[in-house]
Amino acid sequence: MSLIPLSPLICAVLAAVLFKLWRVCVRVQRNSLRHLPGPESPSRFGGFAWQFWSTDPTEMHEEWVRSYGRTISYRILSDICLFTMDTKALAHILTHDAVFQKPYKVRTYIAELVGLAFSYDIGTLNVEARSNELCDAFRLVAQSVTRMSLWPMLRFFFPILRIFPEEQSRRFAKARKVMGEFASIRIDEKKREMADNKMGKQVRRRRGDFLTLLVEANMGSSLPEGQRLSDETIIDECRTALVAGHDTTAITLAWFLYNVALYPTIQEKLRNELLSIPTDHPTMEELSSLHYLDCVLREVVRLFPVLPSSLRVATEDTPLPLGESVNINGQAHDRIWIEKGTPIVISILAINRDKSLWGEDSFEFKPERWDNLPEAVSSIPGIWANNLTFMGGQHACLGYRFSLNECVPILLFRTLTRADAFGFCRTKVAVFTLLRAFELELGLPAEDVGRTPTMLMRPMRLSDPEAGPQLPMLVRPYRRD
Numbered sequence: 001m002s003l004i005p006l007s008p009l010i011c012a013v014l015a016a017v018l019f020k021l022w023r024v025c026v027r028v029q030r031n032s033l034r035h036l037p038g039p040e041s042p043s044r045f046g047g048f049a050w051q052f053w054s055t056d057p058t059e060m061h062e063e064w065v066r067s068y069g070r071t072i073s074y075r076i077l078s079d080i081c082l083f084t085m086d087t088k089a090l091a092h093i094l095t096h097d098a099v100f101q102k103p104y105k106v107r108t109y110i111a112e113l114v115g116l117a118f119s120y121d122i123g124t125l126n127v128e129a130r131s132n133e134l135c136d137a138f139r140l141v142a143q144s145v146t147r148m149s150l151w152p153m154l155r156f157f158f159p160i161l162r163i164f165p166e167e168q169s170r171r172f173a174k175a176r177k178v179m180g181e182f183a184s185i186r187i188d189e190k191k192r193e194m195a196d197n198k199m200g201k202q203v204r205r206r207r208g209d210f211l212t213l214l215v216e217a218n219m220g221s222s223l224p225e226g227q228r229l230s231d232e233t234i235i236d237e238c239r240t241a242l243v244a245g246h247d248t249t250a251i252t253l254a255w256f257l258y259n260v261a262l263y264p265t266i267q268e269k270l271r272n273e274l275l276s277i278p279t280d281h282p283t284m285e286e287l288s289s290l291h292y293l294d295c296v297l298r299e300v301v302r303l304f305p306v307l308p309s310s311l312r313v314a315t316e317d318t319p320l321p322l323g324e325s326v327n328i329n330g331q332a333h334d335r336i337w338i339e340k341g342t343p344i345v346i347s348i349l350a351i352n353r354d355k356s357l358w359g360e361d362s363f364e365f366k367p368e369r370w371d372n373l374p375e376a377v378s379s380i381p382g383i384w385a386n387n388l389t390f391m392g393g394q395h396a397c398l399g400y401r402f403s404l405n406e407c408v409p410i411l412l413f414r415t416l417t418r419a420d421a422f423g424f425c426r427t428k429v430a431v432f433t434l435l436r437a438f439e440l441e442l443g444l445p446a447e448d449v450g451r452t453p454t455m456l457m458r459p460m461r462l463s464d465p466e467a468g469p470q471l472p473m474l475v476r477p478y479r480r481d
């Protein structure tokens with residue numbers, strides 16, 4: 001057997017490995033953060049790379065915080081990472097976004113992973129719908145991020161390996177093409193519709209979807225020619241908003257259902273509150289007045305953040321102020337020096353359930369806590385409801401209001417009423433409609449529900465991880481006596 005066809009691959013891997021080894025030695029020795037307390041690396045070369053990649057690192061971080069303190073360092077390959085649960089430091093990091101940026105590697109990885117999705121009513125919620133290319137493409141993206149395996153990890157840490165074709169990337173490329181074509185057809189349709197409108201023809205206007213709004217704004221007569229976006233840019237903008245919003249919202253919805261099914265008394269109490277409104281078509285004001293619904297949603301978002309952790313990287317040498325001083329070589333320091341290139345790991349879930357902030361019952365699902373929050377949680381620099389689920393600072397989630405006020409209700413409605421099957425109209429009253437109309441029960445033992453150890457935290461069946469994300473539920477019509 002000839003080795004010739006493999007030689008470029010072997011050479012590239014060897015070169016990348018040698019380069020990384022050299023960087024490990026040089027960078028680790030130079031980095032001042034190595035003097036911070038923290039765990040011993042399990043591997044001389046990789047540090048905690050594999051643990052980080054293959055498991056949800058939240059519990060590992062919580063354990064380290066108990067052993068070494070709230071600000072620690074550890075190694076991943078050649079990087080000494082900073083991990084902090086110090087809310088003063090986190091607030092500084094999130095509000096100095098020019099210095100502490102999202103890492104380039106993560107941005108490109110996400111772009112490859114999900115940057116291809118494009119949502120219009122693609123039928124992902126309708127199990128009986130005839131399979132279509134777009135829907136298949138979207139499913140492919142969702143399912144392919146269920147498990148972390150070695151090759152994607154190598155491609156992430158050694159970007160040079162991305163030059164080699166790989167099955168997943170090939171499928172992503174195909175899906176990207178399908179979605180790009182779909183989007184440009186929609187843009188053309190919209191342009192035609194607007195042109196017909198101008199000529200006074202009667203056309204059915206489809207309003208409200210993101211793409212339509214963007215195309216309309218972009219074609220508006222008040223916009224100077226030089227400021228108009230190209231079609232490609234419009235497609236990219238839609239991808240960003242819709243990819244960032246579609247799965248995240250659907251997963252939050254799944255965790256919402258899980259919790260109301262798991263706690264029948266909470267479900268009952270919530271239903272009673274919803275039934276206190278004497279109409280099936282409440283106004284937004286009526287919905288906003290539903291205090292318990294708000295508390296349940298806050299608790300779901302706190303304990304089930306879709307993204308359990310995030311990363312920032314220092315783009316320059318900079319000091320980082322701390323609320324709680326750290327001990328370095330026997331001396332207490334209330335600020336530490338961060339070197340350019342240092343990755344900073346932010347554990348969203350660990351902060352959201354930190355006992356020292358939320359109290360001893362912080363791991364429990366208790367909507368009532370929102371009536372009497374501990375003072376300490378006000379130091380968490382999150383954009384919404386004293387938690388980090390939507391992060392904070394300038395690069396906090398752009399769509400959190402949309403997600404909580406619009407998408408979760410709409411998705412709830414459409415999932416459980418099978419889009420009008422029960423005669424309810426499509427409005428923001430979905431959560432409201434759902435629990436007034438149905439009783440929910442878990443379709444599997446509660447101990448069998450786990451979280452996928454992936455970038456996005458989805459529900460899965462612990463006894464059947466190979467099947468990917470799932471949450472079987474029993475849904476019965478609710479009979480009012």
Ligand code: HEM
Nearest residue numbers: 241244245248249252306310389390391395397398399403
């Ligand atoms: C429950 C649903 C959602 C959750 C949990 C969520 C969570 C997040 C988080 C944690 C980030 C920051 C990531 C980081 O800093 O590493 C983020 C960013 C972002 N989200 Fe969301 N998101 C949700 C829904 C949405 C929706 C519906 C949209 C759009 C309509 C959206 C658009 C965005 C965008 C554009 C960013 C990037 C902001 C920037 O970098 O400046 N998200 N989201």
